Amino acid sequence: MHSDLIGKIEKARRYAEEPERIKFDELRATFHGGNSDHVITLKEGHWGCDCSFFHSWGTCAHVMAMQRILTPMLTSEALQADLALASTADALS
Ligand SMILES: [Zn+2]
Numbered sequence: 190m191h192s193d194l195i196g197k198i199e200k201a202r203r204y205a206e207e208p209e210r211i212k213f214d215e216l217r218a219t220f221h222g223g224n225s226d227h228v229i230t231l232k233e234g235h236w237g238c239d240c241s242f243f244h245s246w247g248t249c250a251h252v253m254a255m256q257r258i259l260t261p262m263l264t265s266e267a268l269q270a271d272l273a274l275a276s277t278a279d280a281l282s
Contacts, residue, residue, distance in 0.1 A: 209261040220251040227251050234266030 204210060213231060220227045222240070229251055230237040236252045243249040256268060 211262045212264050213259065213262055213267070218255070220255070222251060229255055231255075231263075231267055234264055236267070 214233075216229075216231045218229045220229050220238075227238055227240045236248070236255075237243070238249050238251050240249050240251060243252065256263065260268065
């Protein structure tokens with residue numbers, strides 16, 4: 190194998206262990222919820238979800254789960270607000 194390519198593969202392995210190097214600017218995903226699938230979006234630090242809970246509250250279990258999974262790869266804006274809500278819920282449970 191070409192030595193340049195080997196170097197890139199090694200670098201990729203190191204990078205893969207440092208997810209905080211990556212910040213999502215946008216994303217769109219299908220979340221397989223308990224009852225049905227939901228489309229989740231992130232754009233310019235703002236989340237969206239097509240479930241009815243999100244419509245009323247501005248966050249939901251789907252978005253909160255995404256925030257937990259992607260924490261190191263989210264901007265502070267994308268982590269804010271809704272995570273504060275989640276920690277309140279943790280304190281209550
Ligand atoms: Zn939702």
